[in-house]
Amino acid sequence: MQTQHQAVPVAIDWPAQIHRTLRDFDVKQVAYVPDAGHRKLIELCHADTTMRAVSLSTEEEGIALTSGAWLGGARGVLLMQSSGVGNCINMLSLARACNFPLLMIITMRGEWGEFNPWQVPMGQAVEPSLKLFETIVLRADSPEEVQPSVEAGAKLAFNGYNLVAVLLGQRLIGSKAFKSVDD
């Protein structure tokens, strides 16, 4: 009798998949304002000698940095949390006025089981405000959606000269909880 092997679901390592995809697209400058959801990806980019990870003091610096990277013949990406989108709005004019490719990967707060009311207004405004700026918005709410969304976004940005945001949903990342809140 044949032994039946039970299929064991393997957790998808989506931060590693994003990193791999950025490498495949020859991304050289990784600008970021940290978020817990981006922690592993940021570590992978810092450890990768083919990339320069650039910590920012505010998110709009990243729009300017990746625009400069393109002028210099290199590709960049901007990693941030949803709250950072609000900081970027005017600087998006730079990317739009010049048709700079712009790839943003945004970890979402304020949309799925959020406990912090101060995260909700910007979290809810991310998609509509990006769309007001004619940014193409892609979403990933499950692990298997992440890599295809980042790949599709990278193509739209670097091959199509678009502004692109890939939103990593709070449902994917898990809603943050502090001990004192849970207790």
Place this chain on the structure above:
Amino acid sequence: MATKLLERRSVTSELLRDRGDLMVVAGLGAPAWDCTAAGDHPLTFPLWGAMGGACMIGLGIALAQLAKSVLIITGDGEMLMGLGSLGTVAVQRPANLSIVVLDNEHYGETGMQKTHTAHGVDIAKVALACGFKSASVVTTMAELAVARKAIYEGKSGPHLYVVKVGNEKVSIALPPRDGPHLKNRFRQALLGEKAFV
């Protein structure tokens, strides 16, 4: 010791003469007009907006082209809006990047309101505190000549120079406004045919 303030157009002309393959980001407003008056060039990227972003655009170029010198020429108001970027630049230690702040202590495009530098905020000290390799206040053409040498060598930065300039009336010299044109001419001059692959 300087007895009178430097003229902004003399400063930019001195910085941009015989510029070779120097890459320049010009901050919005008067610095962009000054750079244009010194001679429009495909390797100048003049800004018509993006206030506060000039240094970060320069950093992106500098990190992409480590063997070539990058100069950001901007105003005190623009620099003050992106003060945090001085920290971001310093952390990356781009040896090939220099910043010249043409500091007239006023917002020249909006009615000559005073900026923080008129009240003593010292951008050079901020840059030093951030970790710039050098940062100084330039008040004479002799000091500017020393700065020019370091800017073009592009090996010992990041440097920041606050050049104190007057508020003399200057003619308007507008660079092209079309963003894709400014982007493409820069990339073509730098990368040749690869710019469009």
